[in-house]
Each structure stands twice: as C-alpha cells, then as structure tokens.
Amino acid sequence: MKKYLEIWNITKTFPTPTGPSVVVRNFDLNLRKGEFLSLIGHSGCGKSTVLSMVAGLSEITSGGIVLAGRQIQGPGPDRGVVFQSPCLLHWMTALENVLLGVEQVHRQKSRKDCIEIATHYLELVGLEESMHKKPRELSSGMQQRVGLARAFALSPKMLLLDEPFGMLDSLTRFELQEVLMNLWAEDQKTALMVTHDVDEALFLSDRIAMMTNGPGARVGEILEVPFPHPRDRQEVLEDPMYYPLRERLITFLEGQAHKEKPAEESARESVPEGAVKTGRFWSALWKGTRTSA
C-alpha cells in the first residue's frame, strides 16, 4: 500500500501527579491517499489523543507522523479539523466564518474568488439559504454543516474528524453523514475519523481501525469495508456483509471490555481530575442496536 499518512510507532505519555501515564504505545497506522478510515475503540482508550497528534495539536512523545512525505511538526492548513462542536465565531455570518480560513490559505486569490470557494462549499452542505446568518440563528446541525464546509474549503491534504456528529440527534446525524459522504465524494480527501458509532463507521469508511484499551493502546485489528462508493444507506444496510462486519466490530470491542489490564500498567495508569471519560460507549451499545455515545 502506498502510504499517504504514516503514523509510525508513536507513543504518547502524559505527566500526572502519580507518574507518567502512557496512553498509546508503539501505535502504527497507515492511510492511502483518498482513503476514509475510522478509528473506533472504548471511551478513554486514546482515539482523540492520536487524532490531535496528527493535527499537530499535541506533542508526540516518541515515534513520528508523516503526511504526504513531510513530517508533522505542529498544526497547519494542510489538515482540516472538525470537532464535535464547530466553534464558530459568533459575530460572523456562516459565509464569513468559512471565508476567514479560505482567505488565509489562498492568499494569492482575490476576495471575489475566495467568496466563490466559500459559497461553493456552503452550497454543497445545503446552506445556500442560510449563509448570511450568524451562528445563533442556525441549529446545531446547521452549525456543524458550516464546520464541515470550513474544513473542506481550505483544500487540506487531509481531514481529521473527532466525533463530528457526537452531539447531534439521530436524524440530524444521519443527514450530516450523507452531507459528509457527498463532500467526500466530490473531493476524495484522505480522512481520519474518530467515532463511537459502529454503524456510522461502516457507512462512511473504507477501513475501520479498532483500538485496544489503554493504557498503552494500539491498533488491534483493521476491518476492510467492501461496500462500493457512492453508498446508499439502504443498500449498505441490506448488503449481506453488513451484519457480519458489524458483528466483528462488536466482538472485538466486547473482547477489549473483558480484557484485564496488565498489572504493571494498571498500577501506572493515572487519570487526572477533570480528564475522566465516562463509559458512555458500552451503556449505549447494550441499550439498543445502534452504538453511539
């Protein structure tokens, strides 16, 4: 496989009052150009930590990350990041929020051209009627559409999505999964997404990397998702491969839930106050067929 993103043997240690806490250890993962890969695992295993190292927002303790042949050494416009909350500037309209990044990335382009780019992506996410509204006039789903448009409009080399629909209700989440799929179909951006939702991962991804539980988490297994693009949700759900693939994900995660931590690591694991994550994943998993946090 030709590697576009190479996460090579990374370890991340956080200092804590009771000693260093190793969140991920010897973590390897490669993505090819244009691939959509989801990272799935239990709450607190280190998914967001990995994503923020790729975003350049968190330092790597050891190992390295290379994107398109260049080592990542900090944040940069070559990576568009979408978080759970879009964090829009409240005094600017949707268009101005998108334009801000576009003008910074395309400094050589005229304002008119930049407006065209921003408008194009806002139209793609279905906000042609609302692009002159301010965030407070938009629903949370519409705000996240602006967040997606903003990330794609930067023309980044890759997209990093950290539970982008985690705060939305199911119907809005489905709608936005379609929006993301359409954006991705137009641009074929290499994408790394963190999610708790196995159905979301199966609908959107080419591959799903399953993380072991921390401390010292790494990729335990990788699942190929064979459904052809463009995908239609109903067709995906009716595909005879769908439930066996879903079962494989759940079996892996269930296996991790029952695995004991190595005594040495258990003793060293320390969760600082305020950084504790809840066990939302598993309570949600067994409450219904859908597995989202």
Ligand SMILES: Nc1ncnc2c1ncn2[C@@H]1O[C@H](COP(=O)(O)OP(=O)(O)OP(=O)(O)O)[C@@H](O)[C@H]1O
């Ligand atoms: N700045 C920090 N200092 C110390 N420990 C941290 C810090 N940030 C994260 N951690 C710890 O690292 C571990 C992994 O956190 P992370 O947010 O990456 O997990 P996650 O898999 O994304 O969880 P969730 O699915 O609940 O969002 C957790 O135990 C967390 O408490």
